[in-house]
Amino acid sequence: MIINHPLLGPRDAQEFTYLGDATLINRPDWQSDNAAQAFHDYLYLRDNPAGEHRELWFHEQGDRSWLVVTRNTVTHEILSVEMARDVAKAAAAERSAQ
Amino acid sequence: MRYSALKLIKEAVTGHKGWTPQWRDPEPAQAYDYVIVGGGGHGLATAYYLAKEFGAARIAVLEKGWIGGGNVGRNTTIIRSNYLLDGNEPFYEFSLKLWENLEQDFNYNAMVSQRGILNLIHSDAQRDAARRRGNAMILNGSDAELLDTEGVRAMYPFLNFNDARFPIKGGLLHRRGGTVRHDAVAWGYARGADMRGVDIIQNCEVTGFRIENGKVLGVETSRGFIGAKKVGVSVAGSSSRVMEKAGMRLPIETHVLQAFVSEGLKPFIPGVITYGAGHFYCSQSDKGGLVFGGDLDMYNSYAQRGNLPVVEDVIEGGISLIPALGRARLLRSWGGIMDMSMDGSPFIDKTHIDGLYFNGGWCYGGFKATPASGYCFAHLLKTDRPHDTATAYRLDRFMTGHMIDEKGQGAQPNLH
Numbered sequence A: 001m002i003i004n005h006p007l008l009g010p011r012d013a014q015e016f017t018y019l020g021d022a023t024l025i026n027r028p029d030w031q032s033d034n035a036a037q038a039f040h041d042y043l044y045l046r047d048n049p050a051g052e053h054r055e056l057w058f059h060e061q062g063d064r065s066w067l068v069v070t071r072n073t074v075t076h077e078i079l080s081v082e083m084a085r086d087v088a089k090a091a092a093a094e095r096s097a098q
Numbered sequence B: 001m002r003y004s005a006l007k008l009i010k011e012a013v014t015g016h017k018g019w020t021p022q023w024r025d026p027e028p029a030q031a032y033d034y035v036i037v038g039g040g041g042h043g044l045a046t047a048y049y050l051a052k053e054f055g056a057a058r059i060a061v062l063e064k065g066w067i068g069g070g071n072v073g074r075n076t077t078i079i080r081s082n083y084l085l086d087g088n089e090p091f092y093e094f095s096l097k098l099w100e101n102l103e104q105d106f107n108y109n110a111m112v113s114q115r116g117i118l119n120l121i122h123s124d125a126q127r128d129a130a131r132r133r134g135n136a137m138i139l140n141g142s143d144a145e146l147l148d149t150e151g152v153r154a155m156y157p158f159l160n161f162n163d164a165r166f167p168i169k170g171g172l173l174h175r176r177g178g179t180v181r182h183d184a185v186a187w188g189y190a191r192g193a194d195m196r197g198v199d200i201i202q203n204c205e206v207t208g209f210r211i212e213n214g215k216v217l218g219v220e221t222s223r224g225f226i227g228a229k230k231v232g233v234s235v236a237g238s239s240s241r242v243m244e245k246a247g248m249r250l251p252i253e254t255h256v257l258q259a260f261v262s263e264g265l266k267p268f269i270p271g272v273i274t275y276g277a278g279h280f281y282c283s284q285s286d287k288g289g290l291v292f293g294g295d296l297d298m299y300n301s302y303a304q305r306g307n308l309p310v311v312e313d314v315i316e317g318g319i320s321l322i323p324a325l326g327r328a329r330l331l332r333s334w335g336g337i338m339d340m341s342m343d344g345s346p347f348i349d350k351t352h353i354d355g356l357y358f359n360g361g362w363c364y365g366g367f368k369a370t371p372a373s374g375y376c377f378a379h380l381l382k383t384d385r386p387h388d389t390a391t392a393y394r395l396d397r398f399m400t401g402h403m404i405d406e407k408g409q410g411a412q413p414n415l416h
């Protein structure tokens, strides 16, 4: 698989390590009333879809940035690649706008 | 039809005209007492033991493709009882005991071969861990022997003992472990279940559940609605997809694992060897092919095929351990999709929906579990209580803090 890094261009997936579902960016609020349940779900439960999946890849053998890769888990086709920090910032902006 | 040596001789001299199909191809009935979803090893074994040991009637196994087309026909066929933790080892020891008597039990030649498994040791820390695991195995009625370098050399003189980085310092030998003809396990259980009246329905995909007031009434399938008092789901890599239809999110990720077989060679490796310093394990099939594998591809996948980096990694591991492997030609490689759980251990449990039961999370180690998994799932389906050896395989164990993390990797399924 070739991951098209937003800053470095096309890179072999072998240069990366894989973490998992990109929802791991959205850490629950530890002060909320249902924090124990929310952290259980966050840490242990997964959608695990067959098809499009947004996931976190770490460019360990490269610039050590975290990427959010949208990939099809049935065909291995990579549909889009974003910097994880941009995704996290956009999510934070959305939260504070609410 | 019972198989025996006498029957074989009789058929041999009469032109093999008397053999009959090993199982029927029935139309689905309108309703059953028990519907098992998934005709892999675990689903078929569940149906077999339900009928044979627990006297249950009106059972169907629904398989979306053909039986044996999933992981039960794709694995590297290793069976063993060499786990460390209390939640696991009694279960795997129960499974190995069932394997030891399986062929007599279901009257089918599954080529169960207890040729021994050797886990190699390359450091003092690994020796300590092996000694501890060996003791845990012995305490649970399994067998373990710690070998030193010379002990390993006597068994496998062709290994690379003097690797500068990872010299071989010994091994943990589990003599009762071995290999089994995987397809024959699916066929043997299917035939045994069919003989006891179980309907094995192939080309029948479960597409949903009919659930009313928190109780399951049956399953929607590609061949229409099939009613059921109890539904047991046993679909390995497809667990999340199927249970999603009942509104459940599971502590499971699906990953692809590859395996490889070389051209047929003369007898070379009598047992199973696992490398302790890289991801590589190997045995030799009775046809002569070296059967080996290694790591997951590491990313979520439903593709039943992997990519080249892992091929390279496995072959590198293999050649650093067995240099002679470099002279063999690779014949085939393939992949299967694994239900990787969050602590590397499986689930055999009820769900919050009345009458719906789940069996999954077998990771890459579910073949060896097939007999005990089927037996314990049948026990749960029939009695609503977990079997004594499977009490720890609960779906809520992450909430209650009772995970069974053999490798101590945490909630990172691709590392188990």
Ligand SMILES: Cc1cc2nc3c(=O)[nH]c(=O)nc-3n(C[C@H](O)[C@H](O)[C@H](O)COP(=O)(O)OP(=O)(O)OC[C@H]3O[C@@H](n4cnc5c(N)ncnc54)[C@H](O)[C@@H]3O)c2cc1C
Binding pocket: B037, B038, B039, B040, B041, B042, B043, B062, B063, B064, B065, B066, B067, B068, B069, B070, B071, B072, B073, B074, B075, B076, B077, B078, B079, B204, B205, B206, B207, B234, B235, B236, B237, B238, B242, B257, B258, B259, B293, B334, B335, B336, B337, B338, B362, B363, B364, B365, B366, B367, B368, B369
């Ligand atoms: C390369 C490889 C090597 C392995 N090596 C070993 C090993 O050496 N030792 C070991 O112990 N384990 C090993 N395993 C793991 C082992 O094969 C699995 O854990 C085990 O086979 C899973 O259980 P099963 O046999 O029931 O799965 P499967 O055979 O996959 O059965 C599940 C069935 O469910 C069916 N299904 C899915 N969705 C639906 C639906 N909606 N409706 C109806 N049916 C459905 C599928 O078609 C499939 O036939 C290996 C696996 C792989 C891929």
